[in-house]
Amino acid sequence: KQEVTQIPAALSVPEGENLVLNCSFTDSAIYNLQWFRQDPGKGLTSLLLIQSSQREQTSGRLNASLDKSSGRSTLYIAASQPGDSATYLCAAGANNLFFGTGTRLTVIP
Amino acid sequence: EAGVAQSPRYKIIEKRQSVAFWCNPISGHATLYWYQQILGQGPKLLIQFQNNGVVDDSQLPKDRFSAERLKGVDSTLKIQPAKLEDSAVYLCASSIHSRGETQYFGPGTRLLVL
Numbered sequence: 001k002q003e004v005t006q007i008p009a010a011l012s013v014p015e016g017e018n019l020v021l022n023c024s025f026t027d028s029a030i031y032n033l034q035w036f037r038q039d040p041g042k043g044l045t046s047l048l049l050i051q052s053s054q055r056e057q058t059s060g061r062l063n064a065s066l067d068k069s070s071g072r073s074t075l076y077i078a079a080s081q082p083g084d085s086a087t088y089l090c091a092a093g094a095n096n097l098f099f100g101t102g103t104r105l106t107v108i109p
Numbered sequence: 110e111a112g113v114a115q116s117p118r119y120k121i122i123e124k125r126q127s128v129a130f131w132c133n134p135i136s137g138h139a140t141l142y143w144y145q146q147i148l149g150q151g152p153k154l155l156i157q158f159q160n161n162g163v164v165d166d167s168q169l170p171k172d173r174f175s176a177e178r179l180k181g182v183d184s185t186l187k188i189q190p191a192k193l194e195d196s197a198v199y200l201c202a203s204s205i206h207s208r209g210e211t212q213y214f215g216p217g218t219r220l221l222v223l
Contacts, residue, residue, distance in 0.1 A: 004151070034211070034212075036214075041219075042216055042217070043113075043200055043214035043215050043216045043217050044152070044200070044202075044214040045214070046211045046212065046213065046214075049210075049211050089151055089152075091151070095164075095165060096142070096154045096157055096165055097152075097154065097212065099151030099152050099153070100151050101149065101150050101151050102151060
């Protein structure tokens, strides 16, 4: 069974700092790796999807990388803003998605 | 484009009562998912529909949970009878097809079982 782990569980950074969120998964037989954002009391918003044949995806200040062989993905956020404060979830996709428990990010103004 | 709609947004019931949640996916999306998210955890898939057929219900507690998607559009998830440990957020998501595609999530229904 796929196990997805996210480190750290929580992170506080001052505004403007660059940061990296980590995700690891145990089974490399995936179709894709997805990163989501979840705001308190809200559903999930898809941020980036990396197909298994790709190495990275970029959207604005966000960059996600995928290393299937080592079972790792990272989400890089450049020049963090207070509006980036949320919980970030990664999910390894096969026939369905297996989620990690998330990293709660707080960006301090 | 309208997103995934869910209702109700909040529900409080007592244990052993029954409850039902409704989901309307994005128009044209063939695949619909129900997830359970317990506080502090990531979402866990309960059931996946492709049109009106079940693709995966391996993690659905079938003794108390049931779900249907009769016309391949909207869906209902029912719990009967509810237990304290069913307190969670129930998320519905949809995608155009299934494998390898972005899933779009609704706002969720927050259930509290007392």
